[in-house]
Amino acid sequence: MPDRKRSRVAPTTITMLQEAVISARDHSYALCIRGAGTLDGMGGRVTADLDIHMTHLKGIAAFEPGDLTIGTFAGTTLAELTAVLREHRLMAVLDAPHPQQATIGGTLAGGWLGPRRHRFGRPRDAVIGTTVVMADGRIASSGGMVVKNVTGYDLSKLYIGSFGTLGILARVNFKVQPIPARIRAISARLPEHTRERVIERMQGLSGQISAALLIDGFHREIDGEDGSDGRLVVLLETSEILLEQATRDTRGALGQAGVPEATIVDLGPMDHLQRIIDAGVATIGERSITYRVLGDADDHERRSSQLSADLSRTGLRMERIVDACNGDLFVRLSDRDSRSFAGKLADCDEIVHQHFPRAIVVACTSPIRDQLTIWGEHPAAIEKMHLLKSAFDPDHRLNPGRFLEATTNG
C-alpha cells in the first residue's frame, strides 16, 4: 500500500479490488473510484488518498443470448458491450457520452440518462443484478441473471446514480433486447417560432420515435462545421414494414409544425445521435459550463427562452439541446476567454438556478467550478440519503466530496 501521497491501483479482478479496498480500510485511506472519466464534469472534487481505476476490471462474465441477459464486469466499455451484443442483434440502451471510453460502472454510477429511455427504458430498468465491493471490503451481490426477481431488496437501484459513494460497482447484469430491424435519422432546420409546436408534435409521435432532439449551437461537436441554429434530429427504430410509414408520419408532423423540409439520414444514424449525446458533456476549454435539467420539454422551452433573455446582459453565448420525448434540457454557456468567463460564472450560475433550481452541472473545467451550485437544489429526501451514506460508508471513504458533501449550496 502506498504512503499517504495519492497513488493508484488498477485491479483486474473483483478479488483484487476487494484487497485494495480492505488495505485502504486498514490504512484509513479515502478512495477515489474512477472509470474512464467521461462524466468527470459531474459532481464535486474528490479528496482521496488512493485512486482505484476500474478500467482494467473488464470483460463479459456471462452471456446466454437466448436468455436475453448478459453479465459484465464494471470496467467494460459501452462500445465493447455493444459489440458483443450486436453479434446477436441485441442491445442494451445506455446512450451515454463517449462509449469507446465510458465504462459500464461509471455510466451507471453517474446515473446517466439517455434520449431513448422513453421508449426502451432507463438503465436502471435494464439492470437485473449487481456485485459491489462495499467500503468495508465485503463483496455483496443483489439480483441475479433472471429478468424477474423480488428476492430481497433491489439494491442495484441504490448504486445506480450513487457516484460510487455507497459501494464500488464490480459487476453488472443486464437484460437486453433485440435491435430493431431498421434505424433512420431525420434531420431538419427549424424556422423561427416553430420550436414549441415541434416539441408538441414530437411528443405526440413519441410512441413511434426513439428520440427527438432540438439543437441550438454545438456546431463543432455535432456537425463539424458552422451551420444554422435551430435544428432537429429525430431517430426512428422500427421494423422493416413500418419504416416508411414512420418516416411519413414524422415528416407530416413536422410539416404541421411549420417545418417544410426534413432530410433522411440512413448512413450512420446512430453515430449522428452519439455526437449529440457527446455534445451534452463537451467543454470549450475553461470557458464553458453545461447544465442539465430533467423535467418537461415544453416547460423547459419557455423557461430557457427567459433564461436566454436574462443572460443576454452577461454577453455569454447560450447553446441548448432539448429532448422533446423525455423533457431533458442541456444548456451550455460560454465566453470568448476563460478569464472573462470565470468573472461572470458565479452570477450566471445564480441566474440559471433562478430559472432552473434543479439544474446540475455536467461539464465545466473552470477553476471556480467548485464554488458553484453543481448539484442544484436538494432532492426532498436528502436527509435519508445522508443516513444511507452513513450506513453504507460510515467513515466516508468512498469518493468523498463527489455527491452529498457537494450539495450544500442547494
Place this chain on the structure above:
Amino acid sequence: MIQRLTDALGADSVLHAPEDLAVYRFDGYATGATPGVVVLPRTTRDICAVMKVAKEFGVPVVARGAGTGLCGGATPGLGAIVVSFARMNRILELDIARRRVRVQPGVVNLDLSTDVARHRLFYAPDPASQRSCTIGGNIGTNAGGPHCLAYGTTTSHVLGLEVVDEHGEVFTTHIDDIGYDLTGALVGGEGTLGMVSSAWLRLTRMPQSVRVWLVAFGDIDSASETVSAILAAGIVPTALEMMDATIISAVEAVYHAGYPTDAAAVLLIESAGFEEDMERCQTDIARIARDHGALSWHAASSQRERDALWLGRKSAAGAIGSMTPNYYIQDVTVPRTKLPHALRAVEEAVRANGLRVGNVFHAGDGNLHPLIMYDKRNAYEVAAVVEAGTQILTTAIALGGTISGEHGIGSEKRETLGLVYSSDDLDPMLRLRDVFNASGLLNPEKIFPSGARCAEVR
C-alpha cells in the same frame, strides 16, 4: 393505544372487536396472529398519526392492501397494528399529456386501468389478482404479471413516492432526483421500509393493435422450447404464458375459456403494437411454433374472445381449487433457456413426494408457478408439499435462478433467503432496512431470516 388511535382517526376508523380482527390475520398465502387493532386511515396525516402512536407504544405496524399477497407479507404478529388502505382508494391527479397519475395506495390495480382507458392509457403491471389487489400492495411486492414481459414490473412504472417513515414523518422521492434512487430501493420493500401514502405512476399508451394466439402442444418440452425459440429469434411479445394439461382441464371445467383439452400444454401469446407489424409477428411466431411441433394454432378474432382467453389464464389458480382441497403456489424464476429443465425438475419433485401439480406461468420471463395440490388435513401431504416446494427452490437456484420472481419473500421464504444470498450479500440490505426501520416496528419478521443463519437479523 386503541383510545389514542380512536382520538386521532375517529371511532369508525379503528377496529378492535375480535370478530373484526380475525379476518386481518390472513393474506393469500399465510395465516398470522390476531392483530391488536386494525386502522383504516383516510389521509396521509392519519397514517402519520398511527405511526406516531405505534412508536410511542412500541407496537409493530403492518401495512395491508387487499390481502391478496402470496408470501405472508401482510400477515401480522400478535397484537400488531394493521393499517388497511381500503379507504385510501382515490386517484388524486391525472396528467394525461405526460401520461402519469398520482394515486392513493388503496386504489385497485384494475380500477386504475379502467379509469384511464377513456384516454387510451393503461397501467401496465397486471398481476393475476388485479381485480382486487391494490397499488400499494403492488409497490410493496414489486408486483409483476403477464404483461411485464414487455412492459417491466412495477418498479419500472413508479415515478415517485410519498412515504410515511417509522417516525410518522412524511418524505417524498422521485426517480429524477439526483443521487440515490430511493424510489427504486423502496419498491419491493414489503412494508419494511415505510408506508406509501401516495404514488406517481407511469401510464402506458394503449397499442394500436393487439393480437392474442393460443397454441397447443402435445408435450411440455415442445412448448417450452418454442418459448426459448421465439425470444431467441428477437421477438418479444407483450405476454408469453404457458399452461399445462392439468390447468387446461381445470380452467375449461370452470370458465370454458376455449382451451383445447386434448393438449399437453398451451401457450397464450399476446403481441401489441402497430397493425402492420402484427401480421409479420404472427407469421414468425406461427412458423416457430410449427417448427416445434405445435398441434394447433388459434388466433382470437375479437376482443370478447381475447378477454375469454385471458380470463382463463388469470383465473387458473382459482380454477384449480375445483380439483383439490388445497394447493400451494410456488414462485421461482429461472433463466429462460432453462425452462424445459426446470419444468421436468418440478414434475419430478412433486411426483417423488406423491403429489400432483399444475403449471401455469409466465414462460417468457422464466417465472414458474407450479400449483401443488394437497390436502392440509393430511399431515403426510402437508410435509410432502413443503418438501416438494423446497426442492423446487433449490432446483431453481441450481439452474441460476431465484426463489421469488414476483410474489415476494414475506414470512414464507425468509428462512430460505440464505439459499440465494450470503451473509455478506445480506449485509447492505440490512443496512438499508436499518436506515428506514431502525425501530424494527415496520412489518417485523419479514424478508430476512431469523436465528443462526444470520445472527444480526430480527
